Amino acid sequence: MILVFCELxxxxxxxxxxxALSEGxxxxxxxxxxxxxxxxxxxxxGAADAAKYGADAILTAEGGTLxxxxxxxxxxxxxxxxxxxxxxxLLAAATAVGKDVAPRAAARLAAGYASDVTGLSMVDGKLQAxxxxxxxxxxxxxxxxxxxxxxxxRPNVFPAAEKAGAGAAEAxxxxxxxxxxxxxxxxxxxGGKVDLSEANVIVSxxxxxxxxxxxxxxxxxxxxxxxxxGASRAAVDAGWGLPHSMQVGQTGKVVSPTLxxxxxxxxxxxxxxxxxxxxxxxAINKDPEAPIFKLASYGIVGxxxxxxxxxxxxxKAMGIGSN
Amino acid sequence: xxxxxxxxxxxxxxxxxxxxxxxxxLDPADVKWITSPYDEYALEEAIRIKExxxxxxVALSVGTDAAKDVLKxxxxxxxxxxxxxxxxxxxxxxAVAQMIAAYxxxxxxxxxLCGNKGLGGDNAAMGPMLAELLxxxxxxxxxxxxxxxxxxxxxxxxxxxxxxxxxxxPAVITAQKGLNEPRYASLKGIMAxxxxxxxxxxxxxxxxxxxVSALALPPERPAxxxxxGEPAAQAQALLQALKDEAKVF
Ligand SMILES: Cc1cc2nc3c(=O)[nH]c(=O)nc-3n(C[C@H](O)[C@H](O)[C@H](O)COP(=O)(O)OP(=O)(O)OC[C@H]3O[C@@H](n4cnc5c(N)ncnc54)[C@H](O)[C@@H]3O)c2cc1C
Numbered sequence: 001m002i003l004v005f006c007e008l009x010x011x012x013x014x015x016x017x018x019x020a021l022s023e024g025x026x027x028x029x030x031x032x033x034x035x036x037x038x039x040x041x042x043x044x045x046g047a048a049d050a051a052k053y054g055a056d057a058i059l060t061a062e063g064g065t066l067x068x069x070x071x072x073x074x075x076x077x078x079x080x081x082x083x084x085x086x087x088x089x090l091l092a093a094a095t096a097v098g099k100d101v102a103p104r105a106a107a108r109l110a111a112g113y114a115s116d117v118t119g120l121s122m123v124d125g126k127l128q129a130x131x132x133x134x135x136x137x138x139x140x141x142x143x144x145x146x147x148x149x150x151x152x153x154r155p156n157v158f159p160a161a162e163k164a165g166a167g168a169a170e171a172x173x174x175x176x177x178x179x180x181x182x183x184x185x186x187x188x189x190x191g192g193k194v195d196l197s198e199a200n201v202i203v204s205x206x207x208x209x210x211x212x213x214x215x216x217x218x219x220x221x222x223x224x225x226x227x228x229x230g231a232s233r234a235a236v237d238a239g240w241g242l243p244h245s246m247q248v249g250q251t252g253k254v255v256s257p258t259l260x261x262x263x264x265x266x267x268x269x270x271x272x273x274x275x276x277x278x279x280x281x282x283a284i285n286k287d288p289e290a291p292i293f294k295l296a297s298y299g300i301v302g303x304x305x306x307x308x309x310x311x312x313x314x315x316k317a318m319g320i321g322s323n
Numbered sequence: 324x325x326x327x328x329x330x331x332x333x334x335x336x337x338x339x340x341x342x343x344x345x346x347x348x349l350d351p352a353d354v355k356w357i358t359s360p361y362d363e364y365a366l367e368e369a370i371r372i373k374e375x376x377x378x379x380x381v382a383l384s385v386g387t388d389a390a391k392d393v394l395k396x397x398x399x400x401x402x403x404x405x406x407x408x409x410x411x412x413x414x415x416x417x418a419v420a421q422m423i424a425a426y427x428x429x430x431x432x433x434x435x436l437c438g439n440k441g442l443g444g445d446n447a448a449m450g451p452m453l454a455e456l457l458x459x460x461x462x463x464x465x466x467x468x469x470x471x472x473x474x475x476x477x478x479x480x481x482x483x484x485x486x487x488x489x490x491x492x493p494a495v496i497t498a499q500k501g502l503n504e505p506r507y508a509s510l511k512g513i514m515a516x517x518x519x520x521x522x523x524x525x526x527x528x529x530x531x532x533x534x535v536s537a538l539a540l541p542p543e544r545p546a547x548x549x550x551x552g553e554p555a556a557q558a559q560a561l562l563q564a565l566k567d568e569a570k571v572f
Contacts (some may be wrong), residue, residue: 069486071454071461071463071488072455096464096479096481099447099463103446103448103451104451104452104454106417106448107417107452107455107456110417111532112417112533113416113446113448113452114446115446115448129533132541133445133538134336135443137541138538138539138540142533142534143536145532145534146532180458180459180494181460181461181490181491182489183486183487184476185486187478187484190482225572244500244501245483245484250442251500252500269337279569280569282561293547293549297547297569298547298548298561298565299547300550300558301549302554302557303554307558310555310558310559315562318566320562320572
């Protein structure tokens with residue numbers, strides 16, 4: 001079996017989990033295996049959605065002790081499920097929880113782990129992963145020596161493809177409690193909008209924005225085209241009141257949207273490390289020599305304070321965000 | 324209190340990346356090696372705990388003789404002692420976690436700090452794997468850490484937000500930017516470090532997990548195009564191209 005650790009948000013399957021499931025389905029078909037979806041928590045209502053993405057079996061470890069996330073408890077449940085089902089491949093989306101639980105579960109299973117992968121395949125019955133390394137300057141193919149193979153899939157890279165599965169439900173045992181660590185409190189939630197790492201369109205601002213208040217220009221444009229606003233480290237570190245959660249790059253978020261629009265960002269390698277996986281890159285910069293133009297599918301040499309308002313106006317006129 | 328800081332030597336991001344003749348490793352010719360920046364936050368946190376409450380700080384790296392630079396720097400910054408586990412510290416995170424676990428076992432560490440990922444390899448795996456092998460608590464991608472009596476409370480970054488993790492010591496905490504501002508080594512520190520020796524041990528044998536079997540340069544991005552004209556015309560042309568050519572909208 002190929003087992004996919006899935007996450008729910010407000011009773012719905014998270015998009016990165018749907019993507020991991022779809023990729024799991026593809027790999028299961030390629031290797032003649034079953035696909036299992038695993039849910040862990042106090043309530044797994046909504047787990048049935050996994051059948052839409054091809055899950056043959058839907059496993060739920062549902063219990064009060066699992067109401068708050070605990071790294072060790074979740075890793076134990078996940079590893080136990082892998083063993084119980086004789087699964088050889090374990091996938092999770094490379095989310096905050098996925099990246100926390102998957103390597104710990106892997107160690108428990110004496111398994112190798114490939115994180116944040118952008119490509120997966122089955123070669124001679126074993127998983128093989130491709131992942132960007134060295135700030136996106138190279139791609140590493142990862143092969144596994146272990147019997148069980150564990151990987152997390154980068155959000156927004158694998159398409160979520162609907163395909164009906166049997167979705168046979170099965171309840172798993174839950175641990176009794178006494179965990180080594182537990183999440184006591186959610187301190188800050190992502191705003192109403194999707195998180196950067198899941199966003200399809202990102203409008204980012206850099207030092208060229210000159211002031212935090214000017215990010216309103218980007219908000220307006222992003223709203224008009226259905227995007228989310230990000231920032232370079234220079235902008236986050238400038239004391240403009242932008243949270244670190246907005247930062248794109250090596251020490252920030254790694255994003256892979258369909259469209260990334262960089263406004264007043266020079267294109268330092270540490271910034272590129274976080275966004276070179278974008279399908280289309282647009283650069284708006286007054287310096288025609290800025291390195292960001294080397295990556296850009298479309299470039300506008302100009303003053304962002306003139307160009308961005310025109311973009312917002314044109315987007316509204318063309319009715320772009322309204323579909 | 325006894326703290327272990329695990330540090331990894333990594334290629335500087337600015338280094339030119341060339342694939343070696345074996346097709347699976349980095350050609351070291353033009354590579355400048357540095358301490359992974361996330362590990363610098365981990366070390367700084369250990370030194371701050373030492374300054375605030377008193378602690379013994381042991382710096383450890385898995386690697387070749389070259390990794391001694393990382394350890395010398397850690398000593399100069401304030402680590403009390405340093406250990407080099409001679410082995411392959413660049414490849415398999417599971418193997419490295421086993422090597423460190425074998426060293427750590429029964430030495431009475433209360434806290435193990437490392438970066439949330441090694442720069443470049445970006446596996447983000449060694450810390451949680453080590454925590455599991457040692458059977459202790461973990462908190463990853465931590466931007467704020469407080470220690471109580473045999474307990475910790477850590478703020479960690481999540482998808483677009485943050486959460487508070489509480490747990491029991493010993494624990495593995497992996498550091499993220501924001502945890503602190505690492506200091507620079509003082510001349511006094513550098514001189515004092517020169518007198519200290521680095522303990523060298525052979526890393527314990529480890530079972531292999533996953534390994535890089537091929538390394539390749541990314542495909543070139545197709546050449547882009549600049550949109551000319553007045554701002555209004557540029558804006559119009561861009562959105563039209565994104566709609567008609569790229570089909571983004
Ligand atoms: C260890 C390490 C980690 C790092 N991690 C990250 C990271 O995660 N993310 C990150 O982004 N950086 C990171 N950096 C920093 C990185 O090296 C750069 O310093 C940073 O990305 C620069 O941000 P910027 O492009 O906004 O600023 P700058 O490089 O100063 O560029 C500003 C650009 O704005 C343009 N501009 C100015 N005014 C206008 C205008 N009116 N209209 C149009 N264009 C204008 C300028 O021409 C210039 O190109 C890291 C650095 C280190 C050492």
